[in-house]
Amino acid sequence: MSEQQLPVAVIGAGPIGLAAAAHLIERGIEPLVLEAGPTAATAVRDWSHVRLFSTWAEVVAPAAEKLLATTGWVRPDGATYPTGGDWAERYLQPLADVLGDQIRYGARVTGVSRTGRDRVVDTDREQQPFSVHVEYADGREERLLARAVIDASGTWSTPGPLGGDGLPALGEKAAADRISYRVPDLDNPAVRARYAGKSTAVVGSGASAFTALAALAALAKEAPGTRAVWILRRGISGATFGGGEADQLPARGALGLAAKAAVDDGYADAVTGFRTSAVEKSEDGQLILVGEDGRRLDPVDEIIGLTGLRPDLTFVDELRLALDERLQAPVALAPLIDPNVHSCGTVYPHGVNELSHPEQDVYLAGMKSYGRAPTFLAMTGYEQVRSIAAALAGDQAAAERVELALPETGVCGGAGLFDEPEQAEQDNAGGC
Known part of the structure; x- marks a missing residue:
């Protein structure tokens, strides 16, 4: 041949x-x-x-x-x-x-x-x-x-690890059974039970992190004791949550606004400028994130790493x-x-x-x-x-030859939170 x-x-x-x-x-x-x-x-x-x-x-x-x-x-x-x-x-x-x-x-x-x-x-x-x-x-x-x-x-x-240096944090592999690198499906009873009434650290600052934060906030309204801690490697600025209502893509703007509401309404606490160096276990088995600057965060039950x-x-x-x-x-x-x-x-x-x-x-x-x-x-x-x-x-x-004309704006790296048809119909230019 x-x-x-x-x-x-x-x-x-x-x-x-x-x-x-x-x-x-x-x-x-x-x-x-x-x-x-x-x-x-x-x-x-x-x-x-x-x-x-x-x-x-x-x-x-x-x-x-x-x-x-x-x-x-x-x-x-x-x-x-x-x-x-x-x-x-x-x-x-x-x-x-x-x-x-x-x-x-x-x-x-x-x-x-x-x-x-x-x-x-x-x-x-x-x-x-x-x-x-x-x-x-x-x-x-x-x-x-x-x-x-x-x-x-x-x-x-091959999701990115928790470590701020691009490598797995010390103890990250040992705690693998308590760390997820995906947006949780809280409609799944087993997944819902994993996070309901628990404290969860969400590490990351993109659309996936927004989606996870908003989902955990919604769960907190139904399951008392549910709490999220949002870990950002950078600080919070005006651009952190995207364009909000001014975003050319309403669905993307709504996603950022939902994450912002999770923080503003007290369902999630934001920790900024934190680069993880280690994951340790407390005496009662919870997980403690340790930063490169020596900071030790309050213990959590679960960690969701969404770092790319x-x-x-x-x-x-x-x-x-x-x-x-x-x-x-x-x-x-x-x-x-x-x-x-x-x-x-x-x-x-x-x-x-x-x-x-x-x-x-x-x-x-x-x-x-x-x-x-x-x-x-x-x-x-x-x-x-x-x-x-x-x-x-x-x-x-x-x-x-170029045979594709892209919209003037696009959605970077992720998927939408919205599920209401009337909200989805507002958005006529997107990406995945």
């Missing part, structure tokens, strides 16, 4: 990986999607209870919609807002079903390299197909050959990737997504030129391409894989 007859390996059957497969099929290229989880959209299902800021119109890839149309699938009302569960069940799983045996589940990629070449060897490197090592859920191992690799595995599996996500680069370590030293994003993309400068709405659409590496025909796409930046938009990822598929098909003009 010639290299051009080999499939393109797509790592991850999430929104961007599935969109990549749809675009490849549209271009007459065979995809092979490798998904570590048991179903499509495994990561999305983990936050199925959270509503997106994006409308349905913004989270369905055009090529995927064309593929689904052959089955009679009809996109949900484009002006409404799905939850993660809606997105998975009403779009991503049907798309995966169409792809059929072009997806392998329970297939965890453990390494990618060039056949017969580690990252040091130059000789005939680009003439060698990619070697993709896979471990299956049943314990089998396999080496697959691919003409190109699109790594759309995301960052969900980061890419797992271990299995692509034998490839020659050009990554920014700060964000761990492709070097040409990093200046465009630096969270110190940009929000989602100021990151313009991009494709192969910004996503290419010294290793030809390997791409990080979707959230993983953004490294540690939280500013990713789903429709930006769809544009990425459209461009990549065009380049792999040899259509460089289409690969370099």
Whole structure:
């Protein structure tokens, strides 16, 4: 089999990986999607209870919609807002079903390299197909050959630790059974029981932290004794809670206002300028956060760490990737997504030129391409894989052409708190 007859390996059957497969099929290229989880959209299902800021119109890839149309699938009302569960069940799983045996589940990629070449060897490197090592859920191992690799595995599996230096705080691993790195689903009875009547520290300052604080405040109104402590590495300023009522995205503004209300109404206490160095246990088994400055906070029962996500680069370590030293994003993309400068709405659409590496025909796409930046938009990822598929098909003009117009503002890194339809309908430009 010639290299051009080999499939393109797509790592991850999430929104961007599935969109990549749809675009490849549209271009007459065979995809092979490798998904570590048991179903499509495994990561999305983990936050199925959270509503997106994006409308349905913004989270369905055009090529995927064309593929689904052959089955009679009809996109949900484009002006409404799905939850993660809606997105998975009403779009991503049907798309995966169409792809059929072009997806392998329970297939965890453990390494990618060039056949017969580690990252040091130059000789005939680009003439060698990619070697993709896979471990299956049943314990089998396999080496697959691919003409190109699109790594759309995301960052969900690697949340940031509590430690203010980017490393796990001392004692963090030992207290793992009392620490969660996800927004809690308080409609789940078991999860609700974990936090009801308890004290919980929420570490983080983004939309996920806002969502957790607002959810715990709502729980406190029904379950006496429920208390939250909000831990911020920086101080509180006028921008801490977002734009509020002046926000161009009402749902995002409402989320910030709900978090502010949790503090103002006494359901959460804010601790600012606190960078965690250790997690200790009190005599009665509660957890004590210790700061780099020596401060020791009052004991809590639970900790929710929402300090961002980061890419797992271990299995692509034998490839020659050009990554920014700060964000761990492709070097040409990093200046465009630096969270110190940009929000989602100021990151313009991009494709192969910004996503290419010294290793030809390997791409990080979707959230993983953004490294540690939280500013990713789903429709930006769809544009990425459209461009990549065009380049792999040899259509460089289409690969370099921008086919996406982003709204003037976007929602950075997260999902919405709102669930009331009338409130959701107010927001007509969002992102995820």
